[in-house]
Amino acid sequence: MFSYVIKRILATIPVIVIVAAFVFLMLRLSPGDPASVIAGDYATAEDIVRIREALGLNEPILVQFTKWVGSLMQGDLGISIFTNLPVTTLIGQRIEPTLMLTLTTIIFTVLVAVPLGTLAAWKAGSWIDRGVMLFSVAGFSVPVFVLGYILIYVVAIKLQWLPVQGYRSMFEHGLWPFLRHIIMPTLTLSVIFIALIARMTRASVMEVLQEDYVRTARAKGQSEVKVLLRHALRNAAVPIVTVIGIGIALLIGGVVVTESVYNIPGLGRLVLDAVLARDYPIIQGLILFFSFIYILINLIIDLSYTLFDPRIRY
Amino acid sequence: MLSWTKRRFLTAAAVAIPLALGSFGTIGQAAAEKVLRVIPHADLKNLDPIWTTAYISRNHGYLIYDTLFAMDENFKPQPQMVDSWTTSDDGLTWTFKLRDGLKWHDGPDVTAEDCIASLQRWGKRDGMGQALFGVVDSLTASDAKTIVMKLKQPYGLVLESIGKISSNVPFMMPKRMAETDPFKQVEEHIGSGPFMFSKKDWVPGSKVVYLKNPTYVPRSEPTSAAAGGKIAKVDRVEWTYFPDQTTAMNALISGEVDYFEAPANDLMPILSANADITVEINDPLGNIGFARFNHLLPPFDNAKVRRAALMAMKQEDYLAGAVGDKQFWKTCYSVFPCDTPLDNNVGSDIMKTGDIDKAKAALGDSGYDGTPVVIMQPTDVPILSAFSLITAEKLRKIGMKVDVQAMDWSTLTSRRAKRDPVADGGWNMFHTWWIGADVIDPMAIAFSGNPAKGWFGWPTDAELEKARTAFAVATTVEEKKVLGKKVQERLWAIGASGHLGQFFTPVAYRKNVKGLIKSPVQFFWNMSVD
Incomplete structure (x- = not known):
C-alpha cells in the first residue's frame, strides 16, 4: 500500500501543474x-x-x-495585490472557520443521515421511508440562504437564543462561544448533505439487503440490528464514504453562501472577494490549495475503502 | 465524603467550564473598554489612501492620519495640524506653522519635512494636488515646524487643495513612508491622527480594529465636519465587513453592532420601524448620479447626439426607478451639488423635461446614422444597473440602437479605460455616481475638458478648460461663482454628461450611539457609545 500512496502522490504533480497553468x-x-x-x-x-x-x-x-x-x-504563493499581505497569511487567517464548519457539518450530517437512510431502507415503503424521502426532496429544494435567513429570524432575532453572525475560535474564545456561533451555520449547511447522504445510504443499503448473504445471516437467526449494521451497512459503505468525501471537498471550497449569510470569515468569501477584485495571486493560490485538498481527500477515500471491503487491496 | 469519581468530576468541571464559557478575564476587560462596532460601507482592501481613491481607504485614512487643513461644515478650509499661517502681499509665499503636540503613533514629533514629503506624494496622484504643484515653485522647511510654499503665480485654491475633504485627501505621513513611490502602497501605517491602526487584528475581508491614540492632542474648536477638535470618545473602533446586507441589518437589530454606515434603501422600512434604531441622512450632499458618454467614439463624438440623449433623460425617472423612496432623493439640475456655494441653474434646462418627442426631433437633426450605442451595465451594483436600463429604454424611445452589455463592476472599470473602437473592446456609455463633496467645484476631474488628462469619456473643450483654469487662480468668492457658472454652461453646451439627480444613503444606528458628525465623509471621532 505504501508504494501505492507514493505513486498517487507523484501522480498529483502533473495535475497540479496543469491546474496552475490553466x-x-x-x-x-x-x-x-x-x-x-x-x-x-x-x-x-x-x-x-x-x-x-x-x-x-x-x-x-x-x-x-x-x-x-x-x-x-x-x-x-505570492502577495495579495490589494492587501499587500502574503497569500499564505490570508489563507491561514481564513482556514480555521471553514475547516471547523466543514467538520461540524460532516459530523452532524453523518450522525443524522446514515441512520436515517438505513432506517428508510430497512422500512422501505413505510411511512418512515416516505418521511425520509420527503425530507430529502425538501432538503435539496430549499436554497441554503432561505434556510439561513429563516433560522436567523426565528432563533437569533425572535427567540434571541443564538447570535446572528460571526465566528468565534474554540481555541481563543472557548467551546461555548464557538458552539453558539457554529450551530446555525452547521444546521443550514447540513440539510442538503443530509438529504444527499440519506438517499445514497438508503439506496446502497436497500441493494445490499437483497443480497444472498443477508438472507443467509437472517436464516442463521441473527438479529435485525446485527444484520443491518454488520452485514448491510458495512457492505454498503463504499459509495456512502465516497459521497461523504466529495461532500467534505465541496464544503471546503463551496460554503460561500453560508459564510456570507452568517458573516463567517472563511475561505469561500476569500475566493469571492478575490474574484470580484481580480486579486490574481489570491485566486491562483486558493485554487491550487483547493486542488491539493481535493486530491488529498480522494486519496484518503480510496485508502479508506480497504477498511470496509477486504477485497480491495493496493 | 465525596467519592473519588465525584471529586474527579468536580475538578474536571472546575477546569472545563471556564474554558467552555471562554476567558473571564477577556469578558471583564471588554466590559471596561468602550467599543464602537461599525458595519462599514465596504471592505477595507488596501490601507494607503494616496495609492487608491477608494472611499473606504479614505475613511481609514481619516482615522489614523491627520491633515494640515480640513473642510468645515460650510465647505471652508480651516487649520487642523496647522497652528497659524501667513500669505505674502503678492500671494506668492505661503507660510504654515505646525501646532504643538503633534506626534506620530510610534513616538517622534511631526516635522515640516514629514509634511512636505506627504504633500509631494499626494501631489503626484491627486488631480487637485497636480494642479497645485503645477504652480508651486518651491516647498521647503524653514525650521522643524514651519513649511514655506512659494508659488510661480497667485493661486486661488491653495487651502482648498490641502484641505480637500475627499479622495485623495492630503494625509500627513512620516517622511520615510511618504517617500514611497506614489504608485506603490506604503508598507507601514503610522499616522498622527486620533486613532491607531491595529495591524495584528486586521483580517482583510472581515475585520479592522482602531485603537484610541492616547497622545493625540485635539484642537480646542468645536467639531465641524473634518475641522475642529477630533476627540476620540471610544477606546476601540471595530469595523466588521458584512458581504450580505440582510445579515448586517439583522446584526444591528440584535445589538451585535452599533452602527451601519450604508444600509441599502430597501432595508429602510424595517430599520425605521425598529424602536431601538435611528435612521437618518448624515451626508447633506449625498451622491450625484452620472451618465457618462464616450466623446471619442461615434455616435457620442457628436455633441448634437449627446444633447439629444440628455433631452430624453428625466431625473425623476432615474431616481424613482433606481433609488425608490422619495425621502432619499431629490432632483438637482446644477452640475455642482445643490445647496453648495456654486449651485446654479445655467444651461440646465436641457435635462428638465425629459421630452421624448423633442429629443427625437433633436436626434433627427443631429445626423445620427444608426450607430449602435454600447451601454456597460454593472449588474453587481443595483443602482447603476437600473440607471443603465432606464437610459437604454429612453435612447430606444428616441430612435437609437442600443446594446446593453451586462458585466461586473470590475470588468467595467477596466473596460472604461479603453479608448479603442467598440469592436476592439471600447464602449459608448456607462453610469456611475460621485459623492457630492467630489464634484463641489470645477476642479473635479469629472468636469475636465482635456482628453489627455481627463476622466473616462474624455470630453474635449478648450473653453471649458480655460474657465476651469481661471477658476483655479480666482481669489474672490464672486469671481469663483461667475466661473462656476461658465464651467456649467460649457458642460451642458457640449453635453459632457447626464446628471441624474441627487440621492442619499442614510446611516442606521442603535440608540446608544451619540455624537455623529454631519458630513459628506464618515468620521468616527466625537462618536460615543453608552
Missing part, C-alpha cells in the same frame, strides 16, 4: 483588471497604466508565469 492563463485572459479596481472610481486612465506598471502586470504573460512558478517552487 488558472494562470484563464485569469490573465478574462476581462477585468486589478489596477483599475485599485485606482478607484475617480482615477484617470493614466493612473491605471502607472499602477499596472508598478504591479508588473504589463510584463508579458510568460514572464509573469515564470516568476510565479519560481516563487511557487519555493513554497511562496
Whole structure:
C-alpha cells in the first residue's frame, strides 16, 4: 500500500501543474483588471497604466508565469495585490472557520443521515421511508440562504437564543462561544448533505439487503440490528464514504453562501472577494490549495475503502 | 465524603467550564473598554489612501492620519495640524506653522519635512494636488515646524487643495513612508491622527480594529465636519465587513453592532420601524448620479447626439426607478451639488423635461446614422444597473440602437479605460455616481475638458478648460461663482454628461450611539457609545 500512496502522490504533480497553468492563463485572459479596481472610481486612465506598471502586470504573460512558478517552487504563493499581505497569511487567517464548519457539518450530517437512510431502507415503503424521502426532496429544494435567513429570524432575532453572525475560535474564545456561533451555520449547511447522504445510504443499503448473504445471516437467526449494521451497512459503505468525501471537498471550497449569510470569515468569501477584485495571486493560490485538498481527500477515500471491503487491496 | 469519581468530576468541571464559557478575564476587560462596532460601507482592501481613491481607504485614512487643513461644515478650509499661517502681499509665499503636540503613533514629533514629503506624494496622484504643484515653485522647511510654499503665480485654491475633504485627501505621513513611490502602497501605517491602526487584528475581508491614540492632542474648536477638535470618545473602533446586507441589518437589530454606515434603501422600512434604531441622512450632499458618454467614439463624438440623449433623460425617472423612496432623493439640475456655494441653474434646462418627442426631433437633426450605442451595465451594483436600463429604454424611445452589455463592476472599470473602437473592446456609455463633496467645484476631474488628462469619456473643450483654469487662480468668492457658472454652461453646451439627480444613503444606528458628525465623509471621532 505504501508504494501505492507514493505513486498517487507523484501522480498529483502533473495535475497540479496543469491546474496552475490553466488558472494562470484563464485569469490573465478574462476581462477585468486589478489596477483599475485599485485606482478607484475617480482615477484617470493614466493612473491605471502607472499602477499596472508598478504591479508588473504589463510584463508579458510568460514572464509573469515564470516568476510565479519560481516563487511557487519555493513554497511562496505570492502577495495579495490589494492587501499587500502574503497569500499564505490570508489563507491561514481564513482556514480555521471553514475547516471547523466543514467538520461540524460532516459530523452532524453523518450522525443524522446514515441512520436515517438505513432506517428508510430497512422500512422501505413505510411511512418512515416516505418521511425520509420527503425530507430529502425538501432538503435539496430549499436554497441554503432561505434556510439561513429563516433560522436567523426565528432563533437569533425572535427567540434571541443564538447570535446572528460571526465566528468565534474554540481555541481563543472557548467551546461555548464557538458552539453558539457554529450551530446555525452547521444546521443550514447540513440539510442538503443530509438529504444527499440519506438517499445514497438508503439506496446502497436497500441493494445490499437483497443480497444472498443477508438472507443467509437472517436464516442463521441473527438479529435485525446485527444484520443491518454488520452485514448491510458495512457492505454498503463504499459509495456512502465516497459521497461523504466529495461532500467534505465541496464544503471546503463551496460554503460561500453560508459564510456570507452568517458573516463567517472563511475561505469561500476569500475566493469571492478575490474574484470580484481580480486579486490574481489570491485566486491562483486558493485554487491550487483547493486542488491539493481535493486530491488529498480522494486519496484518503480510496485508502479508506480497504477498511470496509477486504477485497480491495493496493 | 465525596467519592473519588465525584471529586474527579468536580475538578474536571472546575477546569472545563471556564474554558467552555471562554476567558473571564477577556469578558471583564471588554466590559471596561468602550467599543464602537461599525458595519462599514465596504471592505477595507488596501490601507494607503494616496495609492487608491477608494472611499473606504479614505475613511481609514481619516482615522489614523491627520491633515494640515480640513473642510468645515460650510465647505471652508480651516487649520487642523496647522497652528497659524501667513500669505505674502503678492500671494506668492505661503507660510504654515505646525501646532504643538503633534506626534506620530510610534513616538517622534511631526516635522515640516514629514509634511512636505506627504504633500509631494499626494501631489503626484491627486488631480487637485497636480494642479497645485503645477504652480508651486518651491516647498521647503524653514525650521522643524514651519513649511514655506512659494508659488510661480497667485493661486486661488491653495487651502482648498490641502484641505480637500475627499479622495485623495492630503494625509500627513512620516517622511520615510511618504517617500514611497506614489504608485506603490506604503508598507507601514503610522499616522498622527486620533486613532491607531491595529495591524495584528486586521483580517482583510472581515475585520479592522482602531485603537484610541492616547497622545493625540485635539484642537480646542468645536467639531465641524473634518475641522475642529477630533476627540476620540471610544477606546476601540471595530469595523466588521458584512458581504450580505440582510445579515448586517439583522446584526444591528440584535445589538451585535452599533452602527451601519450604508444600509441599502430597501432595508429602510424595517430599520425605521425598529424602536431601538435611528435612521437618518448624515451626508447633506449625498451622491450625484452620472451618465457618462464616450466623446471619442461615434455616435457620442457628436455633441448634437449627446444633447439629444440628455433631452430624453428625466431625473425623476432615474431616481424613482433606481433609488425608490422619495425621502432619499431629490432632483438637482446644477452640475455642482445643490445647496453648495456654486449651485446654479445655467444651461440646465436641457435635462428638465425629459421630452421624448423633442429629443427625437433633436436626434433627427443631429445626423445620427444608426450607430449602435454600447451601454456597460454593472449588474453587481443595483443602482447603476437600473440607471443603465432606464437610459437604454429612453435612447430606444428616441430612435437609437442600443446594446446593453451586462458585466461586473470590475470588468467595467477596466473596460472604461479603453479608448479603442467598440469592436476592439471600447464602449459608448456607462453610469456611475460621485459623492457630492467630489464634484463641489470645477476642479473635479469629472468636469475636465482635456482628453489627455481627463476622466473616462474624455470630453474635449478648450473653453471649458480655460474657465476651469481661471477658476483655479480666482481669489474672490464672486469671481469663483461667475466661473462656476461658465464651467456649467460649457458642460451642458457640449453635453459632457447626464446628471441624474441627487440621492442619499442614510446611516442606521442603535440608540446608544451619540455624537455623529454631519458630513459628506464618515468620521468616527466625537462618536460615543453608552
